[in-house]
Amino acid sequence: MNGTTSDRAADATGVRGPGRREKAGPARRAMARHWYAWAMVVPVVLVTGLLIGWPLVRGVYLSLTDATEATMGRTIGVNVIPSTYEFVGLDNYVSILGSGLFWEKLVWTVIWTVVCVGLHYSLGLGLAMLLNRRVRFRSTYRLLLILPWAIPGFVAAFIWRYLYNSDYGVINAMLKAAGFGAVGWLDEPTTAKIAVIAVNVWMGVPFMMIAVLGGLQSIPGELYEAAEMDGATPWQRFRHITVPGLRTVSSTVVLLGTIWTFNMFPVIFLITRGGPGSSTEILVTYAYREAFTSIRNYSGSAAWGMIILLLLVVLALVYRRALRRQGEVW
Secondary structure, three states: OHHHHHHHHHHHHOEOOOOOEOOOOHHHHHHHHOHHHHHHHHHHHHHHHHHHHHHHHHHHHHHOEOOOOOOOOEEEOOEEEOOOOOEOOOHHHHHHHOOHHHHHHHHHHHHHHHHHHHHHHHHHHHHHHHHOOOOOOHHHHHHHHHHHHHOOHHHHHHHHHHHOOOOOOHHHHHHHHOOOOOOOOOOOHHHHHHHHHHHHHHHHHHHHHHHHHHHHHOOOHHHHHHHHHOOOOHHHHHHHHHHHHHHHHHHHHHHHHHHHHHOOHHHHHHHOOOOOOOOOOOHHHHHHHHHHOOOOOHHHHHHHHHHHHHHHHHHHHHHHHHHHHOOOOO
């Protein structure tokens, strides 16, 4: 027991034997003090590295080659055909960034993200403020409003594709019953864009509502009572108590919502498949089409994916810096 205690003390202080002192580094001291935490983290790091790190490294490598369906190695029967693709450096990135197609998709992706996240947050905030009041059947309302979030994305997409159907869709049936003409929701670029935005808003509002509702309930009620006693109007209470109280929650959910919406693949792919034409196609659906439809361009798809990743990293860094300037610790 004494020896073990002595060894631990020596590890912590860096003393090894009488008259001999070794200064342990920060990593060694951290390992000696928190070895159990490191032991629990290691499996997660290994699994994360295997599931995320390896595909990422492979994607970066492929983006620097000319790998396509014709040059990738494959096995046909008993014949093994080796890979013949070559390293081309940044040619794929130069080609993508120099094309008008990329900027066209980027503009629509930004519009899609800004509109969806803006509606997510504004509608979620409004519903959260309504549900934060004492109303009858409040639990029932919360349950009903969170249902869209509980439905898997591909199921919701198929349901809405049926609702948007020009011939026997429920939405057009309701329009006809009200005396209006049928609308080809998924046949025209403008209506198709409105349709996919509506579906994504329907799916994303519950998350914002629940997150903001949690933030509202963390604001002390005494602040509102004191403001009412001082004669503050509802708008003044919202501006000076609610908004500052929600700032931390809002900054987090807006960033998460931006990343999710920027990469929202199932809504667009399953409802419109990027159409009509490619009018509703965002960056991530185009990267998928490059890799898995027609002549499979794996290197081009990997380059599109890396550009998307870099855009999101830059967005997160700029957003974090802006929050720090406002005094937020994030």
